[in-house]
Amino acid sequence: MGCKKAEAPAFKPPPAPVAIFVAEARDVPVYLDEIGRTVALEMVNVQPQVSGRVIERHFTDGGDVKAAGPLFTIDPRPFLAQLGGAEATLAQSKATLDLAKSDFARSATLLDQKAISQQDFDTNKNAVAVAEARMKQAEAAVETARLNLEYCSIRSPIDGRAGRRLADVGNIVEANQTSLLVIQRLDQVYADFTITERNLPAVQRQMAAGALKVEVRLQDDAGPPIGGELTFVDNAIQRASGTVNLRATVPNAERRLWPGRFVKVRLVLDTLKGAVLVPAGAAQLSATGPYVFIVSKESTVEMRPVTLGQRQGDLVVALTGIQAGDKVITDLRPYVFPGAPVVVQPPAPPAGAHP
DSSP: OOOOOOOOOOOOOOOEEEOEEEOEEEEEEEEEEEEEEEEESOEEEEOOSSOEEEEEEOSOTTOEEOTTOEEEEEOOHHHHHHHHHHHHHHHHHHHHHHHHHHHHHHHHHHHHTTOSOHHHHHHHHHHHHHHHHHHHHHHHHHHHHHHHHHHTEEEOSSSEEEOOOSOOTTOEEOTTTOOOEEEEOOSEEEEEEEEETTTHHHHHHHHHHSOOEEEEEETTOOSOOEEEEEEEEOSSOBTTTTEEEEEEEEEOTTOOOOTTOEEEEEEEEEEEEEEEEEEGGGOEEETTEEEEEEEOTTSBEEEEEOEEEEEETTEEEEEESOOTTOEEEOOOOTTOOTTOBEEEOOOOOOTTOOO
16 A cells, blocks of 8 residues: 655744734814914004104013003103193183183173173173183193193003014104004914814804814924914805814913914814724725724734724724724734734833843
8 A cells, every 4th residue: 555645734824923002092182173373462553643753762672562661752842842832821811711700790790780781791701701712722732732742752552572663763753654663462372274164063063062272383393282262253254265264362471472473273173082092003095995903812913994083193083993902003014914823012111121
């Protein structure tokens, strides 16, 4: 009898080490990400209210100024002279009124005694009325002169940061025409951005339930975002672009935000409770949709179709297909395929640790 040749046992590759991420459940925000631009909360173009020559400047370009703090001084001497003339006219008007009242009192007595005519009495009465009117006119002129003298000292209307001065000492400035300085308030800023009209109903629903939070981040800043609040939604959709203008108010005590700068704006609409998160880089795309590889209970690779939601930093929400605790494979090497045996690779020890 012939001897049968013994068959070699089938080769089984050893389990390959893989790195994993254990899917976790967490409350995450539902948001809209947009690009916006910062705008100063208040901006004032300082102009003189009287004409004259600038004789002093009390601030530095780019420096902080306080409300009611001095900025410029216009030569007050012409206005002091006007005030003196107005006060002299007022004194003269007061003396004229006193004389008219005295004459009118005497004419009343003489009229009772039939010593003067009714016409003379009416003339003296009218003189009192005219003198009173002229005195009021003189008082108004004095008040105007005092105001003009006060306007010679130009003060900041708000707390803010001064820009570059637009007039120097010695310049002649015109009332309500010459721009002297632009001041912007920076302790808070606006973040202006737009959303599409498709997203407007969701924003309106959430605004009806309460104020919406906003996170603002600079384009090249790795620091934490700055939290703010949505404070304005425009009353019309822009027909040309199909977008709606929105505005958030953001604290800026550290001056990280500067007017006119582009920023990333995240409008938080809601919170998704218990969302399952997986690494965004672990998700792959096939003809039937996205999928991830996980380590099964038998320590083999299993392919799981998933439905993905919004990104949350380096993670992404898995709406379906993954449960909290699943071991998602993060290093997608050629030996990682459905059914392949794998072993979970322990995480690398921290730098400087002893083995």
